[in-house]
Amino acid sequence: MPYVKIELTREGVSREQKQVLIKGVTDLITNTLNKDPHLTHVVIQEIDLDDWGYAGEQTSVLRERGISANKK
Amino acid sequence: MPYVKIELTREGVSREQKQVLIKGVTDLITNTLNKDPHLTHVVIQEIDLDDWGYAGEQTSVLRERGISANKK
Amino acid sequence: MPYVKIELTREGVSREQKQVLIKGVTDLITNTLNKDPHLTHVVIQEIDLDDWGYAGEQTSVLRERGISANKK
Amino acid sequence: MPYVKIELTREGVSREQKQVLIKGVTDLITNTLNKDPHLTHVVIQEIDLDDWGYAGEQTSVLRERGISANKK
Amino acid sequence: MPYVKIELTREGVSREQKQVLIKGVTDLITNTLNKDPHLTHVVIQEIDLDDWGYAGEQTSVLRERGISANKK
Amino acid sequence: MPYVKIELTREGVSREQKQVLIKGVTDLITNTLNKDPHLTHVVIQEIDLDDWGYAGEQTSVLRERGISANKK
Incomplete structure (x- = not known):
C-alpha cells in the first residue's frame, strides 16, 4: 500500500x-518492493513561488534575483 | 488532539x-476516542485529475477511458 | 480516489x-461521495506527547498539569 | 534536513x-538545532474556508456566525 | 524545489x-524537470499494518486472511 | 486555524x-497573523537517517562520509 x-x-x-x-514513481516502487500497482497512488501538488521558502527566502524572491533551481 | x-x-x-x-469525521473521532471536538480539525484538499495517479496513470486519462471511481 | x-x-x-x-471514515466517504472503497486508503499516525504542541505548549506538559483533551 | x-x-x-x-521559522529552526539554512524548506498552504473544519463545522459557516480565529 | x-x-x-x-525518485524528478538534486528531498515513512486501512479494513487483518499487496 | x-x-x-x-512557531504565527493560539497546533516528526534522502543519498550514508547538516 x-x-x-x-x-x-x-x-x-x-x-x-x-x-x-x-x-516512473509507480514503476520504481512496484518493481523495487514487488507491490501491486492497483494499490499505488501518487499525488502531485504544485506550490506557488510565494509559498515555498528556501534558506529563509521566498522562491519568488530568489527567482527575481536570477537564482534558479535548475541543474548546473 | x-x-x-x-x-x-x-x-x-x-x-x-x-x-x-x-x-461525520469529527463525530466519529470524538465519540470513538472521547475527545473534545474543539481540539479536532479536519482539512479537505481537492486534487486535480491530472495530479492524481493511480496504477501509473493520471486519473484524467482513466476518466477519458470511461473508468470511474464510483461504487459498483 | x-x-x-x-x-x-x-x-x-x-x-x-x-x-x-x-x-467509519471509509464508510462515511464512500457513502457521501459514492466512491469505490477499494480506492480508499486511511492512514493513522500516532504522535508522541512531546511532539504535539497546542497553544505553544507540549501536550506532555499540559497532561502533567492535569489538562486533558477529553470531552467535557 | x-x-x-x-x-x-x-x-x-x-x-x-x-x-x-x-x-522566522527558518531562523528559529536553524538557530535552535544549529542546522544549515540551505537544507531548510518551508511550504505554506492556504486552505479555503469551506475546506477547514473545526469542532465539526466548516470555518466558512463559523465566520458567517461572526466567530473569528483572531486573538482576544 | x-x-x-x-x-x-x-x-x-x-x-x-x-x-x-x-x-530512483531523485533521478526521475531531477531528470524530468531539470532540477538540481541538492534541492530535492525524499522522505520515507513506514506505517504499521494496524494503522493502514484499505477498503475499510486494517491491513493487518487483510494479511491474516492471506490477502497480500504483492504483484500478481 | x-x-x-x-x-x-x-x-x-x-x-x-x-x-x-x-x-517559537506558535508565537511567530499567532503574532504575524493575529491568530488565537488555542487554534494553533504544531506537530514534530522525527525521521530516521535511513529514511531521509538528500540529493539521491540516504542521510545515514552522508553522515558516515562526514557530511553534516550543521551550520557552517
Whole structure:
C-alpha cells in the first residue's frame, strides 16, 4: 500500500511531465518492493513561488534575483 | 488532539458534501476516542485529475477511458 | 480516489478503536461521495506527547498539569 | 534536513506576512538545532474556508456566525 | 524545489530498497524537470499494518486472511 | 486555524529543543497573523537517517562520509 506525495514549485510543469513522474514513481516502487500497482497512488501538488521558502527566502524572491533551481 | 487531512480528486464535491464529511469525521473521532471536538480539525484538499495517479496513470486519462471511481 | 491521514496524540488508542476509525471514515466517504472503497486508503499516525504542541505548549506538559483533551 | 509545512485558512495572508513566516521559522529552526539554512524548506498552504473544519463545522459557516480565529 | 513523501506499510523494507527508492525518485524528478538534486528531498515513512486501512479494513487483518499487496 | 508540521532528521533533538520550536512557531504565527493560539497546533516528526534522502543519498550514508547538516 504505497502512497506518494510529490510537492513541486509551480513553474510550468506540463501534463506530460506529470504523467512521466506518475508512471516512473509507480514503476520504481512496484518493481523495487514487488507491490501491486492497483494499490499505488501518487499525488502531485504544485506550490506557488510565494509559498515555498528556501534558506529563509521566498522562491519568488530568489527567482527575481536570477537564482534558479535548475541543474548546473 | 486529532488532525485529519482528506485528499480527494476534484470531481464536483459540493459544499454540503464537505460539511457532511467534516461533521461525520469529527463525530466519529470524538465519540470513538472521547475527545473534545474543539481540539479536532479536519482539512479537505481537492486534487486535480491530472495530479492524481493511480496504477501509473493520471486519473484524467482513466476518466477519458470511461473508468470511474464510483461504487459498483 | 480518497486518501485520509488521521494524526492523533499517542495516548492508548487500541487496535479495536483504530479499526472503528478506519471502517467509519471509509464508510462515511464512500457513502457521501459514492466512491469505490477499494480506492480508499486511511492512514493513522500516532504522535508522541512531546511532539504535539497546542497553544505553544507540549501536550506532555499540559497532561502533567492535569489538562486533558477529553470531552467535557 | 528540516522540512516545514504551514497550513492556514485562506483569509487574506499577504506576501509580506508569508515572508515573515518563512524567515522566522527558518531562523528559529536553524538557530535552535544549529542546522544549515540551505537544507531548510518551508511550504505554506492556504486552505479555503469551506475546506477547514473545526469542532465539526466548516470555518466558512463559523465566520458567517461572526466567530473569528483572531486573538482576544 | 521538490519534496517527496513516500508512505509504505511496514513489511520488511530493507535499507538497500530504501536507497533504491531515494536514488530512483531523485533521478526521475531531477531528470524530468531539470532540477538540481541538492534541492530535492525524499522522505520515507513506514506505517504499521494496524494503522493502514484499505477498503475499510486494517491491513493487518487483510494479511491474516492471506490477502497480500504483492504483484500478481 | 493554523496547523504546522515540522519534519526533522532524528539526530538527538531534545525535549527542551522541541519545546523551543513549538513555542517559537506558535508565537511567530499567532503574532504575524493575529491568530488565537488555542487554534494553533504544531506537530514534530522525527525521521530516521535511513529514511531521509538528500540529493539521491540516504542521510545515514552522508553522515558516515562526514557530511553534516550543521551550520557552517
